[in-house]
Amino acid sequence: MRENKDITIYDVAKALGLSPSTVSRALKNHPHISSATKKKILACASEMGYRHNKFASNLRQKRxxxxxxxxxxxxxxxxxxxxxxxxxxxxxxxxxxxxxxxxxxxxxxxxxxxxxxxxxxxxxxxxxxxxxxxxxxxxxxxxxxxxxxxxxxxxxxxxxxxxxIDNYKAGYELTSHLISRGCRKIMHLGGNMLRNVYYERFRGYRQALIDNNIEFDNKMLVVGDMSNKTGIDLVNSILKMKHRPDGIFTSNDTTGVTIILELQKAGIRVPDEIAVAGFNNEPVSQYVTPNLTTVDYPxxxxxxxxxxxxxxxxxxxxxxxxxxxxxxxxxxxxxxxxxxx
Structure with missing residues (x-):
């Protein structure tokens, strides 16, 4: 009856008349082993059905x-x-x-x-x-x-x-761009301010306002979970405002696209009445009309x-x-x- 056992480097070494250490080095592609010897060892190992025991190797290396x-x-x-x-x-x-x-x-x-x-x-x-x-x-x-x-x-x-990335700088640049296009009442939608990405984008937004002599209004900051629903809720709140924002900077493209679609449903023209900018440069940012201004995040x-x-x-x-x-x-x-x- 044929014994079904794993082939080891010792079996390969015995078959070739080589030392186990030479076989081991060849299987690890060691530079000190000639290419001819490596080729012979690899062919023999493959023919005999040798498989590298990764588990045992990891135990030895403690990895x-x-x-x-x-x-x-x-x-x-x-x-x-x-x-x-x-x-x-x-x-x-x-x-x-x-x-x-x-x-x-x-x-x-x-x-x-x-x-x-x-x-x-x-x-x-x-x-x-x-x-x-x-x-x-x-x-x-x-x-x-x-x-x-x-x-x-x-x-x-x-x-x-x-x-x-430099989220502060990105937030500053995006807000400054909206200001350069004539926006003076810019709303910012961000996530939990415990997270650096949202807090730093908010800081950049706020500093850009200050540097352009626009007073920061805490009512223009909205914090949510950055889902589609957050974008829908934001637009619903805007529709109830007596004095609406003329620009929106939101911290991801998902909400940015949702905001554009919801504003358009309500008959608000983007960007003529309210300009919108997102963040991340996801493919969805180009699937909406008008295409969404954003920040490319590598x-x-x-x-x-x-x-x-x-x-x-x-x-x-x-x-x-x-x-x-x-x-x-x-x-x-x-x-x-x-x-x-």
Whole structure:
């Protein structure tokens, strides 16, 4: 009866009359092994049915070659683009991914973090939930020296790396553009101000008003969950106003498109009566008429860079360079904000 057992490097070495160490190096593509020898070993290993025992190798190296990812929600073009960039780098470097979503909940984020810790991931990539207030639930990673890179929605913590854009500058530029087109009563729609992305965009908006001698009116700031419903509710509130805004800067394109459609349903001309600008430059921004003015956010590049920074931490735990990396953004001016100035 034929014995069904796994083929080892010792079996391949015996078949070829070579040392196990030579076979091992060849299978790892070691430069000191000649290409002719590598070719012979690989052919023999394939013929004999040798399979690399990744589990045993990981045990020896005390690594799982797995990266954990926590995002607020997967149903997002922006986040899908970030994950695409992450996956590109993990595949290129021989890592697997475990992707979790907090669904914008701090409590669910804690569950995700605990699950990934118990899965023995080598490192963590995180974009925070909207209501996360502190980093206490990351202590298990900090205490074990497991590296963490935050991206997009970040927080300051000792030894962490943050990958962001300059949201303050982007908010300032977008508001300044609306002002240059004649807007003087600009409404801003943002998310939870605990998150850097929304708070910094708001700060940029407010400072642009101040620098153009326009008084900031707290009634012109609306905070919501940045869903379609938030955009609908915003327009409904505008329709009840005696003195309506002449410009709207909203912190994502989803609400921006919804706002344009709802204003048009109500007979309000965009941009002639109310100019609208969004954020992220998602494809939906060009599916509406007029096309939506927005900020181009390099999502895929952010994912690639976040993973590269994490790999740097894994390969050199003492690396203290670059706690914050800022990617370039770009103002994309389209018809939705081009009212006659």
């Amino acid at each position: 799982t070659n797995t990266i954990g990812v926590v995002v607020p929600k997967l149903k997002s073009y922006f986040m899908a683009s970030v994950l695409s960039g992450i996956e590109k780098e993990t595949s290129r470097n021989g890592y697997g991914l475990i992707i979790t979503q907090s669904q914008e909940s701090w409590e669910k984020e804690i569950v995700c973090i605990n699950t990934l810790f118990n899965s023995s991931v080598d490192g963590l990539l995180v974009s925070l939930a909207s209501d996360t207030e502190n980093a206490n639930h990351f202590k298990s990673f900090f205490n074990r020296g497991i590296p963490i890179v935050f991206f997009d929605r970040v927080m300051d913590c000792n030894g962490c790396v943050n990958v962001v 999502a895929r590049e952010m994912g690639e860079l976040a993973m590269k920074m994490l790999l740097n931490k894994l390969n050199d735990p003492q690396d203290q360079n670059l706690n914050t990396v800022i990617l370039n953004h770009k103002l994309i001016i389209r018809q939705s904000s081009l009212k006659e100035s």
